[in-house]
Amino acid sequence: MKFLQKSPSKQIASLIKLNKIALVLHLMQGIAMVWLVQAIGVSASYDVTVNYLSFNAATENLEPATNVLFSINFAWLVASFMFMSALAHLSIVT
Numbered sequence: 001m002k003f004l005q006k007s008p009s010k011q012i013a014s015l016i017k018l019n020k021i022a023l024v025l026h027l028m029q030g031i032a033m034v035w036l037v038q039a040i041g042v043s044a045s046y047d048v049t050v051n052y053l054s055f056n057a058a059t060e061n062l063e064p065a066t067n068v069l070f071s072i073n074f075a076w077l078v079a080s081f082m083f084m085s086a087l088a089h090l091s092i093v094t
Helices: 008-041 074-093
Strands: 045-056 061-073
Touching: 008 074, 061 074
Parallel strands: none
Antiparallel strands: 045 061
16 A cells, blocks of 8 residues: 555656556567567467358258458467557557
8 A cells, every 4th residue: 555655746657667667578578579480480370260151052052161261370469469568558658
């Protein structure tokens, strides 16, 4: 409860300092993830698919069909989350 006993100006200064630290940490984590993905060559790619029913004219039945929409690299997705988090902390600090 020591935090609640501070004056509002000291609380804001403390929160700005905390966000600056979080900004630097998230930015470093994002850079480290991008570097590791490039250095190791991780290809954790997953397909995003859509499943639907397709009409088969020969049998006159509906049959399940799957279509791949796109592939996404999970490592790049996680790294982009770190950069978005750093951007959010930057918007709070400035």
